Amino acid sequence: MKIAVLGGGVSGLSVARYLHDENCDVTLYEMEDQVGGLSRSRWVGEYIFNIGGGHSLSPKLKEVIDWVFSIMPRQEWNYRDRVAKIYIGGEYVSYPFELSLHELPIEQAVECAYDYIMAQQGEEPDNFRDWLTWNFGKAIADYYLLPYNTKIWNYPLEKMETGWVRGKMPLPEKKDILRSLLLKHDPDKQRMPHTNLYYPMSGGIQTFIDAMAAPLCMKCGEPVRSIEKLSNGKWAVNGDTGYDIVICTIPLPCLPDAMEMPESVSAAIKALKFNSLTTVFFSCPDNGLTDLYIPEKKYRGHRICFSGKLAPDAAPEGKNCGGIEIIGERFDFDPETYLKAECVIPEELGAEKILDSEFSPFAYVIHDTDYRKNTTLIKEYFTQVPGFELLGRWGEWNYNNMDLCIRDGLNLGKRIIDSIYVK
Numbered sequence: 001m002k003i004a005v006l007g008g009g010v011s012g013l014s015v016a017r018y019l020h021d022e023n024c025d026v027t028l029y030e031m032e033d034q035v036g037g038l039s040r041s042r043w044v045g046e047y048i049f050n051i052g053g054g055h056s057l058s059p060k061l062k063e064v065i066d067w068v069f070s071i072m073p074r075q076e077w078n079y080r081d082r083v084a085k086i087y088i089g090g091e092y093v094s095y096p097f098e099l100s101l102h103e104l105p106i107e108q109a110v111e112c113a114y115d116y117i118m119a120q121q122g123e124e125p126d127n128f129r130d131w132l133t134w135n136f137g138k139a140i141a142d143y144y145l146l147p148y149n150t151k152i153w154n155y156p157l158e159k160m161e162t163g164w165v166r167g168k169m170p171l172p173e174k175k176d177i178l179r180s181l182l183l184k185h186d187p188d189k190q191r192m193p194h195t196n197l198y199y200p201m202s203g204g205i206q207t208f209i210d211a212m213a214a215p216l217c218m219k220c221g222e223p224v225r226s227i228e229k230l231s232n233g234k235w236a237v238n239g240d241t242g243y244d245i246v247i248c249t250i251p252l253p254c255l256p257d258a259m260e261m262p263e264s265v266s267a268a269i270k271a272l273k274f275n276s277l278t279t280v281f282f283s284c285p286d287n288g289l290t291d292l293y294i295p296e297k298k299y300r301g302h303r304i305c306f307s308g309k310l311a312p313d314a315a316p317e318g319k320n321c322g323g324i325e326i327i328g329e330r331f332d333f334d335p336e337t338y339l340k341a342e343c344v345i346p347e348e349l350g351a352e353k354i355l356d357s358e359f360s361p362f363a364y365v366i367h368d369t370d371y372r373k374n375t376t377l378i379k380e381y382f383t384q385v386p387g388f389e390l391l392g393r394w395g396e397w398n399y400n401n402m403d404l405c406i407r408d409g410l411n412l413g414k415r416i417i418d419s420i421y422v423k
C-alpha cells in the first residue's frame with residue numbers, strides 16, 4: 001500500500017508513523033524545511049522557543065499517551081503541574097479564574113460569584129458572546145472571558161457558534177465556587193482539566209516531533225502544488241505517481257488550486273474562517289509560570305506560554321522565557337525598541353530581551369455561524385472521493401489540540417490497515 005501524507009505537523013506525522021510501522025510505503029510532503037507545523041520548537045541561545053505558542057501534551061487520553069511513550073519513552077518526558085495565572089487589573093489571579101475569586105478585591109469577588117451562581121437561567125443562547133455571559137454570569141464574562149475571547153478570535157463573538165466549545169472550557173460546580181471563596185483556595189484543582197502536562201525533558205517539543213519523523217520518507221521544503229486522480233485509479237502528488245491513498249492534513253484553503261473539485265465545494269472552502277498568529281519570544285527572570293492569560297484590551301497579545309518552565313533545560317537557571325501570542329496579520333515590530341513600547345508585556349514580568357519571533361498563517365479555526373454548513377458540504381464531498389482522506393486541525397477543520405490530532409491520526413491509520421485485511 002503506497003500512501004502520500006500531505007503536511008508534516010503532529011497529525012501528518014502520527015498517521016504517517018503509524019502506517020510506516022505497519023509496513024506501508026509512506027511519503028510525507030511538507031512545505032517547510034523543518035517538520036512539526038504549529039508544534040515546532042527551536043533553540044534560541046540557551047532558551048527553547050515554541051514557534052506556534054505553547055505546546056505541551058495533555059495526559060488525558062490513555063491510548064494516545066501509550067502510543068506517544070512507544071515513540072519516545074516515558075523517562076524522556078517531564079510531567080508537571082501547569083502554573084497558570086490571569087493578569088487582570090494589575091494583579092495575577094490563579095487559573096481557573098472561577099475558583100480563585102478570593103484573590104480578587106472582595107466586592108469584585110462577590111459580584112463574580114453571585115453572577116456565576118445565578119447564571120444559566122432561561123434558554124441557552126446559540127451565539128458565543130451571549131453564551132459566555134449566560135454560562136459564566138455577567139461579571140466573569142465582562143472582566144475576563146469577553147475581553148480575552150475578543151482578542152484570541154479577532155472575530156465578532158456574536159457571529160460565532162457554540163457547538164465547539166462545550167467540554168473545552170472548564171465549568172466548575174456552583175458549590176465549589178462558594179467553597180473556594182470560604183476556604184480561600186481552590187478546593188480540588190485536580191478535578192479541573194488542563195492541570196498537568198507532559199513536555200520533553202530536553203530539546204523542546206521538537207524532540208518528540210523528530211522522534212516521530214525519524215524513520216519516515218519525507219519530502220521537506222516541498223509545498224503540495226498538485227493532487228491528481230489518474231485513470232488507473234491511483235493518485236499523483238506533485239507529479240509523483242502510484243499512491244493508493246492520499247491523506248491531507250494541509251489547510252483546506254490550499255486545495256482548490258491544487259486539485260479538481262466542484263465549484264460549490266471550492267466556494268465552501270473559500271468561505272471558511274481562520275486566524276493567524278505572531279509569536280514574540282522573550283526572556284525574563286524566573287516567575288515559576290507556565291501560562292499567563294491577558295484579557296485586558298490595552299495589551300495586544302492574549303496569552304504568554306512560558307516554555308522556560310516546561311523542562312529542566314528550557315531556560316538557564318533563574319530565568320524563564322515565553323512566547324506572547326498576537327492574533328491578526330503578521331505583527332511587524334522592531335525587537336530593539338519593542339520592549340520599551342507601552343503595554344506590550346506586563347511590566348512586572350521584567351521582560352529582558354526579545355529573542356525571536358515567528359508568524360503562523362494558520363493558527364485557529366474560527367467557528368463562525370456558517371461553519372457547520374460549509375464543513376458539512378466539504379466533508380460530504382470528500383467522503384465520496386475514494387482514497388482521499390482529510391485529517392487534523394486543517395484537514396478536518398476543527399479546534400483539536402495535539403492529543404486529539406494524534407488520536408485521530410492513529411484511528412485513521414487503524415482504519416486503513418483494517419481495510420487492507422478486509423480486502
Ligand SMILES: Cc1cc2nc3c(=O)[nH]c(=O)nc-3n(C[C@H](O)[C@H](O)[C@H](O)COP(=O)(O)OP(=O)(O)OC[C@H]3O[C@@H](n4cnc5c(N)ncnc54)[C@H](O)[C@@H]3O)c2cc1C
Nearest residue numbers: 007009010011031037038053054055056224392393401402
Ligand atoms: C497558539 C497555539 C497554542 C497551542 N498550544 C497547544 C498546547 O499547548 N498543547 C496542544 O496539545 N496543542 C496546542 N495547540 C494546538 C496544536 O498546535 C495543534 O493541535 C496541532 O499542532 C495541529 O497539528 P496539525 O498537524 O493538524 O496542523 P499543523 O501543525 O498546522 O500542520 C500542518 C502542516 O502542513 C504544512 N503545510 C501547509 N500547507 C502546505 C502545503 N501546501 N504543502 C505542504 N505542506 C503544507 C504546514 O507547514 C504544517 O507543517 C496550540 C495551537 C496554537 C495556535
